[in-house]
Amino acid sequence: MAEAGTGASKGRIDYIVLGCGSTGYHVVEELSKETEQILIIDHDKKRVEDLRVQKYNAIMRDLKDPLLFDGIPVPDVAFVLSNDKDANLAAVKTLKLVHPAVHVIARAMDPVSTGLLQEAGADLVIYPQEFIAKTAIHHIKMLHSSRLARRLFDLLAGWEGTLGIIAHNNPDPDSISSAIALAAIAAEASGKKLSSRILFGGNIGHQENKAFVNMLDIKMERITPQILHECSYLALVDSSAPGENNDLGKDTKVNIIIDHHKNGEGQELKVDFFDIRPGTGATASIMTQYLQELDIPVNKKVATALFYGIRADTREFRRSVTPQDLNYAAFLLPLTDSDLLDKITSPSISQETLDLIGQAIRNKKIRSGYLFSNVGVVRNRDAIPQAAELLFNLEGVNTALVYGIGDASIIISARNRDIRLHIGNVLKEAFGDIGDAGGHANMGAVTIPLAYFSLVKTKEDLLTLVQEPILRKFLRVVGLEKEENHDIVEL
Ligand SMILES: [Mn+2]
DSSP: OTTOTTOOOOSEEEEEEEOOSHHHHHHHHHHTTTOSOEEEEESOHHHHHHHHHTTOOEEEOOTTOTTTTTTSOEEEEEEEOOSOHHHHHHHHHHHHHHOTTSEEEEEOSSHHHHHHHHHTTOSEEEOHHHHHHHHHHHHHHHHHHHHHHHHHHHHHHTOOEEEEEEOOSSOOHHHHHHHHHHHHHHHHHHTTSEEEEEEEOSOOOSHHHHHHHHHTTOOEEEOOHHHHHHOSEEEEESSOSTTSSSSSOTTOOOSEEEESSOOTTOOOOOOSEEEEOTTSSOHHHHHHHHHHHTTOOOOHHHHHHHHHHHHHHTTTTTSSOOHHHHHHHHHHGGGSOHHHHHHHHSOOOOHHHHHHHHHHHHTOEEETTEEEEEEEEOSOTTHHHHHHHHHTTSTTOSEEEEEEEOSSEEEEEEEEOOTTOOHHHHHHHHHTTTSEEEEOSSEEEEEEEGGGGTTOOSHHHHHHHHHHHHHHHHHHHHTOTTTTGGGGGGO
16 A cells, blocks of 8 residues: 555655654754655745755645655655644644555644544654653652752761661561661761661561571661660651551651651651652662662662562562662662572471471371371461371371461361362361351361350360360261261360
8 A cells, every 4th residue: 555546656765754843853953863864844935945955855745735745755754743733633644544654753732632643543642741741840850869869878977876777567578678778878878987777576477578587687676665775866667657567656756767658647757857759669669769879889688688678569560560660670680699589589498387387297196098187376377288288198198187276266277189078068068157168179278267266265275175076077077977986086
């Protein structure tokens, strides 16, 4: 189709610029730095003459003319840049009709013409007013954040003594990595006159978080009034105010707050430095920007921690992640220790899980291919299915049932390879009336809320009280109770 129609096209050319006012002229000037193969078309006779005087290849035509492209070479790229929106739209339509393969960049005059030009097939539509506004705002944001980084640096440069950096309660990789990044900035800015202590409340719970702290060898201390007293300055990272998800009193004077959570109470905080950016995916991104902006060398440990912090807070870059988060992650990635990153994400088995598995092995009872094991009170309920999975591998065992008491429920985890038995259905039949039970033919689980046994005082009492009737129920359903009735109470 491109060469059909009036068929008067001759040769090829790199660029055609349609409409050569000030915008078009700027584009021509830029393009002419790399090629002379530019054809300019404008409807203004005087304009065309001026361009020719400047040795540009220009012809006079009306952009609305259906024969606009008759007899002229086919361009690789066409710029449609007049300040007449109807003329631009007409030119794009004609162009797409006679030369559909040409790449078209068009100028819109308002939001409506933006849509119309896109519909007409323009590959890129530029609406200059919007572009100017976005560029200006982006610049201001960059300026603002680079001033913030500089202010933080100058502030820390004047401090001596101890900076207490407080991560939020039950700290996660975002708050921990932000803390060590701030410590690195403080050391650099103060020429090591300011030393940092990283403080936290609660626990470092999740197995991966423990691995994170251990592998990266991060020294952290639980907050005590004594330690707070020893700190000359306090900084909060990844939490927005004293007392908000941290172990500080609400009236504690803090000097620095850096966070990406909204300040819930919107209180007026008298701090020396304050940077809260709710739009950002992670505090670690803000810290990375400081390091980048201040040109502070980022060592492997800090880079690995920050990268992992951004990754964890954005659920592997899938949740509330912004282009900036990705930019900072991309900046950090070559500086990280990839072996260490691998190790943190696939942590080895924890001591607690190992203990629980040991208990499961000691307490196992096997009856006719069924294995039962009571692991008692557990803190990490995830370890129960791990124990069931392991014991299930024992020779002579077709079905394994491991049970224990968690925070608020009795948990049973089952594995099965006996094809006559659908373990999910069996569990449902046995426990469906008092808890959440079910699963597949080869694996199943049960959660029975402790509220169901509200009369029992302690968890230990509970276990002795409930294990017998619970297991009796299971045994009855699988038909084991009849043959070995006397054994059951001992389970
Ligand atoms: Mn965070």
